[in-house]
Amino acid sequence: MKTCPHCHIQVGGDTGYCPLCQNRLHGEQGSPWFPPTAPRIHRASLFYKIVAFVVLTLTVVAGAIDFLLLDTAHLHFSLLILVWGVAGLSVLRVLLRRRYNGPRLVFNLLLLVSALIVFTDWFTGYTGYSLDLVVPILCSVTLVCNFIFAFLHSRFTANALVYLLMNIGVGLLPYILLFFRIDRGRIDGHSIPWVNCLIISVVTFLGLVIFKGRDLRSEIAKRLHL
Structure with missing residues (x-):
């Protein structure tokens, strides 16, 4: 059975890294440990198949109406439905697997939803509402959720470095956009949501540094094997 030298836990199966601290495991490969909730996994799989069938069926119907019954000069809304449907099924699949961590899930959702909003804005005739309003609001909500998660659950709190890096990663976006948007010290109305996001990022x-500094130092020491 493989063991983690830092968390002192045993891990079955052929995985090479600890599920808690992501450090390399030591020892011989052991028998996999099957979870006692196999019926729940089967029910989740059946639920996903039903949802996927309904979503794809609606997409096919929308595509038939879009391309066969309506005028070809109009905007093909079925393509937009297809993109959102596939993205929604991907998110549902991740959620039903129940093998994710909070910060990574929130960050991936931020990237996915932001890309979908920008694509929808471009597809329907770009007006700028996606990058000027929706995306900075999503980034601000992500930063706040990331900050709250760091204090709610002990398993998340112990992984303080992930929260800090995620905060830096999301917080760099308003720095970059504001650098190109602000001219001669003037901030236009479109930049105000990004300024608010920048303030939330710094705060x-x-x-995290003030209240979780000790967890951060221990996490760095664990990651760097100090």
């Missing part, structure tokens, strides 16, 4: 970063 949450300071909060």
